[in-house]
Amino acid sequence: MFQLNLVALMTLMWWSSSIVEDAVADPQTNLINPGCSTYNASNVRSFYANINGTFAELRGEVKNESTHFATAQEARGDVVTYAMLQCRNYLSKNDCLACFDTASTQIRNCSSANGARVIYDGCFLRYESERFYDQTNELGSGVSCGNISSNVTGLKSVGQQVLTNLQTATPKIKGFYAATKTQVVVGGAAIYAIAQCVETTTEAKCLSCMQVGYNNLQSCLPNTEGRAYDAGCFMRYSTTRFFADNQTIDITPYLKQGGSSKKWAIIGGVVGGVVLILALFAWRWFTKPKRVPRGNILGATELKGPVNYKYKDLKAATKNFKAENKLGEGGFGDVYKGILKNGKVVAVKKLVLGKSSKMEDDFEGEVKLISNVHHRNLVRLLGCCSKGQERILVYEYMANSSLDKFLFGDKKGSLNWKQRYDIILGTARGLAYLHEEFHVSIIHRDIKTSNILLDDDLQPKIADFGLARLLPEDRSHLSTRFAGTLGYTAPEYAMHGQLSEKADTYSYGIVVLEIISGQKSTDVKGDEESREYLLQRTWKLYEKGMHLELVDKDVDPNEYDAEDVRKIIEIALLCTQASPATRPTMSEVVVLLKSRSLLEHLRPTMPVFVETNIKTKEGNSSSTAGSSSNATASISVLSAR
Structure with a gap:
């Protein structure tokens, strides 16, 4: 018995020392x-x-x-x-x-x-001092080579194939990162290699950077190690392990298009690049939504699919979608509070998408995309469920519900100025991520206070992003499907279906004014002849230099700096300008909000506002459009009178 215990103890000590050895910190600061x-x-x-x-x-x-x-x-x-x-x-x-x-x-x-x-x-x-996030190739790129290998033939031929494959695969992988281990047949060594582009660039620019790196590293082979660097990408190979074997990525699926790997090696960088770009275009045309690719701030090596929940488990979690568990209703369906078997509280959204073969084809891909959006100001999609015609999404649960409850509902007046500012800034950050930092640009289309949820610390998280792309095609005169809420919707989108990130910027500006004033954008003040909506009132106060009259009376004046409030109101007006081109991007909004200076060189022009007299086929008034091809809206151009 003693001998057995001694053996067990020695085994445990060896196992523990192995773990410690493998876990030794190595920030690789060469x-x-x-x-x-x-x-x-x-x-x-x-x-x-x-x-x-x-x-x-x-x-x-x-x-x-x-x-x-x-x-x-x-x-x-x-x-x-x-x-x-x-x-x-x-x-x-x-x-x-x-x-x-x-x-x-x-x-x-x-x-x-x-x-x-x-x-x-x-x-x-x-x-x-200037924005550079999408840049990859610049002056100053270079290469660094290691020692000469004794196994010249084997290392050079295998190394060329490794670099060729990385050049081909990396621009296609979500997150623009690849890591491989390849055995060298002659000599028994292995080549560890990685390639990486900055995650805010595009596939085309990543590819261009990879081609330069590939060509530079040819001067290193058959050395045992080589590094190529540029302004927006990095490639490295070595016969010495510099990452764990279980951290490799299977890049085989990304090598199937654009010809064989040998062909790439023979043709070389320039001709190979042309073929690959054409292959990428064809692949994206048939298999993916046509969007401008962006860097993925997640640092993910590839998109991971959402958790697939069983319908019976979600049914049990929500007590058969009982009315008392309903958290709210939205344009995409009802939301229920659910408690999973493991005790985790979630929000369960039953989607109303209609029936179409396109929806069937798009759902899995779009949900996979949305589930990989990770940002502190965006609601996390945990998983989904498909059963027959049912389409269900499972989100993280927000105990404080939505912002509109704090501005217009039973919690009205409970937000102090700092909390309101944090919500304004956090919402801008979330939108900037969707527009410019995720690997594809996602336009929300329906930014409003009810789609901004608050966590336990009253920090904002944007909900329902990406869902508008699942709606059935609208056959009306709009050039794209309308999925907004009148009162928040940019005029070019509401009237002509012209959709861009700047439509979200407009909606964001309206939300900011609601947060500051505690007044709904669609509430009318004054009589029939002198009525004015929130945006109209804001513009008139701005022209008179009376910005502070807009601030919610429930906010203590001692909590805020008057100049800061003036600046934020002017930023909101910049966001709601009539021409989309004159509105700032959301990343620019973030910079403006965090700047301590006034907007001396940025003067908003007169905005326009979409009134909410939307009429459905039945003639009923509705604050949410998109369900009727006969919807009409009137545009009210603000004046200084």
Whole structure:
């Protein structure tokens, strides 16, 4: 018995030591390339403050969101600073943070240069005075090679194939990241390799960057190690393991289109690039919605599917979708509170999408897409269920319900100014992510207070994003399906079906005014002749310089700075300008909100407002459009009278 216990103890000690050895921290801070701009910032004090702010935000994103990729921007006065951090996806969160800490110290050697970057084996950090998030190829790209291999023939031929495959597959993978291990037949060695593009670029730019990296690394083979770097991508191979075997990605599915791998190796970068781009176009045309690809801030290596719940489990969780468990009703269906078998509380949405073969085809792909959207200001989709004609989505549960309850409902007047500001800023961040930072651009189409939910800390989370794309095609005169709510909807979308991210910007501006005023956008003040909606009232107060008259009387004036309120109201008016081109992007809104300066150089023009006299076929008034092809709306152009 003693001998058995001794053996067991020794086995346990060996097993524990193996775990500790495998878990040793390795942030991979071997410096590959530093670079500083030759121009200095004009306002050094504000510039340094921006750097500190963006770096703090980047670190917070990695620490709190467990992401390998983050962007941040700060503005003080006329100084704007953009920053980006990207860690290799195989690093742990702690190793990523350690690499960032090293990079943030190194990059300050550039002093007051208005742009700089540092590239390590484990991470990449960059800041600029101009937006650069989609850039990949710039001057300053390069290559670093290791030692010559004794197995020249085997390593060179296999290495070329490895790099060819990475060049082909990486731009197709969600998150623009690939990691492979390939055995070298002669000599018994293995080649570990990764390729990565910044997640806010496009497939085409990632491909271009991969081609440059591939060509540069040809000068390294048959060396045992090589690294190629550029402004927006990184490639590395080595016969020494630098990530765990279980962190590889099966890239085979991404190599099936555009010809064989051998063909790519023979044709080379330029001709191969043309073929691949054509193949990508054909593939996306037939299998995916036609959207502009964007970087995926999740740091995910590929899209993971949502959890598939059993219908009977959701039925039991909601007590057969009992009325007392109903949380609310929306344009896409009813929402119920559910308690799963494991005790987790969820929100269960029964979708009303109609019957169509297109819906059948689109549902799985769209839900898979939505389930991979991870941001602190977006409601998380946990899973789905399909049974017959039933389509059900399962979301994280928000105990504080929706923003409209706090502004117009039974909790009216309970939000202080800081809470309102946090909701305004958080909602802008969520929309900026959907529009510009997720790997495809998602336009919400129905931003309103009831679609903004609040968590336990009263932080905002946008709900129902991506669902409008599942609606049946509208056969009316609109050039795209209308899925908005009048009172919030941009005029070009409501009247002509012209949809862009700027339609969400308009709706966001209306929501901001509601948050500040505590007044519904569709509520009318005054008599029939002098009636005015919220947007009209805001514009008149703005022209008179009486911004503060708009603030909800339930907000303590001692809680806010008058100039800050003026600025936010003007930002809302910028968002609701008549021409979409003159509205800011949501990332620009975030910068404006965080800026401490007034909008001296940005003056809003007179907005337009869509009234809510929508008539359905039955002649009933409705605040939500999209169900009738005979819907009509009147546009009221605001005047200064």
